[in-house]
Amino acid sequence: MGHPHRIGVVGAGWISGAYLETLRDHPGVTLAAVADLDASRAASFAAGVAGCRALPLEELLSDPSIETVLNLTVPAAHAAIAQATIENNKHLYGEKPLAADLTAARSVVEKAAAAGLTVGCAPDTVLGTGVQTARATIDAGLIGRPISAVAVMATPGHERWHHNPDFYYQPGGGPLLDMGPYYVTALVHLLGPVTAVTGASSRRRTTRVIGIGARTGEQIPVLVDTHVTGVLHHAGGALSTITTSFDAVRTTAAPIEVHGETGSLSVPDPNVFSGDVGLFPLGGTEWQTVPPSAGYVDAGRGIGLLDMLTAPTPRAGGAVALHVLDIMTSLLRAADEGHRIDLTTTVERPTPVPLTEAATWRS
Template identity: 80%
Template sequence: MGEPHRIGIVGAGWISGAYLKTLRDHPAVAVAAVADLDEARAVTVAEGIPGCRPLPVGDLLDDNSLGTVLNLTVPSAHASVALDAIAHRKQVYGEKPLAADMPAARTVLERAVDAGVTVGCAPDTVLGTGVQTARATIDAGLIGRPLSAVAVMATPGHERWHHNPDFYYRPGGGPLLDMGPYYLTALVHLLGPIVAVTGAASRPRLTRVIGTGPRAGERVPVEVDTHVTGVLHHASGALSTITTSFDAVRTTAAPIEVHGETGSLAVPDPNYFAGEVRLFELGGTEWRVVPPSAGYVDAARGVGLLDMLAAPSPRATGALALHVLDAMTALLRSADEGRRVDLSTTAERPGLVPLTPVATWRSQAGRP
């Protein structure tokens, strides 16, 4: 194994801690620098990582020893940070969505091609044993030909627990762009790319009240739709229905169900890496649990970056993130215009992740 691949993190907020649980001690990478608009926060994060330096963003991008920028900024900054990193000939792996809108996202990928660098994007939760075992079950023909799927994400809204939830209710946020990437990315893994969508959306409240922290009681303006539902037309002929909502208290629905000619599959929450996959076969009498058969075992956020650096064919790609963003923005456009909207992109269905124990994937070396 060669020298670890050196990474610089831009954005030292809450999500950086989740990534560092995976990346801090991984032998394939070295988290060498961290930058944040809040300098004190960058210092705090860097102090917990041996050999890591807190730097201004510009200095981090100028550091030629860094091969990849991990972009953990808010959605409205995803494209600008990615473009700056690409301009410095650095690879980028970012949080979802790829950008707040399609023109910016396309520009990111076009500039990356021109610069000869790789772009990857979350979510990587779909690479865990939950979604991957469901994918393997479908590929093995245990539900027959897949015909349809149902995906549901319903919560009362993140302002109940997040101290600064403003960006969830600004352009680039909302339940679809915030949480939809988990569900749509999973559906592409399970059923393949999407060719068209039909959507509907609503915004029943114009403000939200922060429920906790120093700003508790403060009202946040709502600038995006907070309940989005629609139909996804897959290239395979399968139809998926999706609902993402910040206007529901609770749901009893499975996060994702996939229905085929000879069986139905209950898929665990794609916001998590693991979970129970259950199968009900035609003529059966009960659901049965499907043992894990694919995916990174005991994975956590950051495994998509490791996969990008080490896998022969990376799975959490910018092209897939662009396709998912295309589907989401098309759903919103469909809702606004009251018509079916064809997508302008496609993406290959990512390769199945073999069942990979944590001891194995944690020992894989990244590319130099």
Template identity: 75%
Template sequence: MGEPHRVGIVGTGWISGAYLETLRDHPAVTVAAVADLDAARAASVAAGIPGCRALPVGDLLADDSIATVLNLTVPAAHAEVASEAIKNGKQVYGEKPLTADMSTARTLVEQAGALGVAVGCAPDTVLGTGVQTARAAVDAGAVGRPLSAVAVMATPGHERWHHQPDFYYRPGGGPLLDMGPYYLTALVHLLGPIVAVTGAAARQRPTRVVGTGPRAGERIPVEVDTHVTGVLHHASGALSTVTTSFDAVRTTAAPIEVHGETGTIEVPDPNHFDGDVRLFALGATDWQTLPPSAGYAGASRGIGLLDMLTAPSPRASASLALHVLDAMTSLLRSAAEGRRIDLTTTTERPAPVPLTPAARWRG
């Protein structure tokens, strides 16, 4: 198998723990270094990984022994960290969104292409058995010709549980750019690329109250729209209606439903890797739960990075992330301008993931 691929992690906040569950003991990779603006936090994380060093951010990005940088910084820092890593000839896999704005993302992808450096981007949850089983059913004709989809993400806001929720309400955050990547990426897997969007959005409250932790009770400003809804016009002719909201207490809506001429597929939460996929066929009297038939079984965050290192064509690609960012920022622009917006990007529908037992992808 050769030497393990050496990975350096920039950003050791909460989400890094989820990635380390997948990567820490995987035989194909070595987490060689971590970095964070909080040096003490980086040191604490490094202490739990054999052979791992805690480095300043700049030193990690320049370290010749690091082959790939896992960029887990806040959205506003995604572009700066990724660009510096690419400049140093390193592959990059980052948290979503690719960057906080479309212009910066396009420049980043062009930079990587010019230097021949691979870039991947979350979400990789869509590579699990949930979305992939639903996709396999759609591709097999379980609903006939797909006509439309509905996607709903509705919560009262992350400030209720997050100790430092400020970035969710700054440019690069909000329900669409924070949670939309899961839903829109899943919809591209299910129905293919998007050609245009029509959106509407609102910001009903100027501040939010931190609900937990040492800052509980503190008011933070809201700089982004907190309820975004709209329609995605897919190249196939299908229409997807999408709602992402930090202004809803609860919803009974399915995370995603795909409607076709002969049936409806209910898709589990694309923020998770698995979950029940249900089919209601035309003329049936009840839902049918489909057994897992595709996807990485038992997967967790980091599977997209492993896929990027091993698959002939990475599924969590920069092309897909750029296209999803184009759709999201165009939805916001459409809402602001009150008109349909044609997208300036497209992407290939990623290759489906065959049903892959955990024992196989875990090595």
């Protein structure tokens, strides 16, 4: 795709800082331009990156020197920016979800494929040593044939820490579409694609109160369900139970556990890149820590984009993101309609990431 690869960033909000830490000084990429609805925010971003220009969105998209657009806008804007990127003949890497609804996401993937363009999508946290070491442990047969998994994400709500949490409670938000991509993507990497889902959900409050910043005390409407639970039927036969909630004060549950015929595995938080993997073999007496054996070491957000530029098939690719969105939107539909939903997409289980030291992927 060219070296260094020229990237245009759309969206200079909070998450852009995390991407900067990975991409700003990487020799394989150049952050050539940035666009944001807030011109001052774009200017601030550009000022911190040598050679980066703050541009109006239309100029960034039409600039022939920019090869890939990094889409860091809010979820409601993902599809429109993605479509415009493809129409301007540029590759795309975006924050999750790929789009707010499955139809739009499918269109993005299909149009990009027809144009010969590559699509990548967060989360890329699953490419770190945490989830990848857990996957390597499963693939090595250390828990035997996988039977089930349990994934839990439980918080009291993002309005407690986010200055402008409105979009978390609007269509395209909610605990499943916001945080679920980390957990569902991890489950796809660990256990393979999903064929069907069942689910249930609830919304016990119609408003939330912002707890921090200039808007402290302001009420915002809740337009989506805030507690979602479901069962994922994996093509390989395993069943995963997932709970995502903005209605829980605290939990002692592991982020993900995978149970097999001869052992159980504790998987670290898929919202981060590393963490200890625990193995409890059948007949054992205590948990064993599994040394890191796979994944990008010391990775940060943006490693999925770098992987997209170098791997034969992106591990954080559009096909995975589309399937994950199908899983989540089908689960929400199953909860609403009260019956099992068969999925309309599938995907090859992404190839594993070999243990890759930071000095290697940063060069």
